[in-house]
Amino acid sequence: MFKVFAIIACTVSFLTPNVYAGFDEDIAAINKGMPKSVKLFNMRQIECNHWAGEEPYDKARLKAIIAATTNLKCNALDKDEKNLLKKYKLKPEVVDSMNKAKAFI
Numbered sequence: 001m002f003k004v005f006a007i008i009a010c011t012v013s014f015l016t017p018n019v020y021a022g023f024d025e026d027i028a029a030i031n032k033g034m035p036k037s038v039k040l041f042n043m044r045q046i047e048c049n050h051w052a053g054e055e056p057y058d059k060a061r062l063k064a065i066i067a068a069t070t071n072l073k074c075n076a077l078d079k080d081e082k083n084l085l086k087k088y089k090l091k092p093e094v095v096d097s098m099n100k101a102k103a104f105i
Contacts, residue, residue: 042101
């Protein structure tokens with residue numbers, strides 16, 4: 001019985017599209033040619049977007065979400081974004097990159 005289940009599980013996993021396929025490529029495209037400070041900000045933005053969408057279905061999960069958003073300093077994103085936008089206001093490609101990271105889910 002276990003062998004049958006294992007075969008079915010493997011077959012289904014190969015037939016199911018990988019929802020994360022392209023994730024790294026999408027992030028690389030957003031960050032291509034960006035200054036290091038913008039790349040780091042974009043990665044924080046994307047990670048904060050992820051954690052903001054997580055469901056705190058129990059106390060342990062809530063604790064994990066709070067820890068992640070605290071470590072990422074998600075509450076400082078707006079301030080950091082303003083500083084970077086001010087610094088790179090004459091570089092539309094940087095503004096575009098940051099906007100794409102902000103919308104990335």
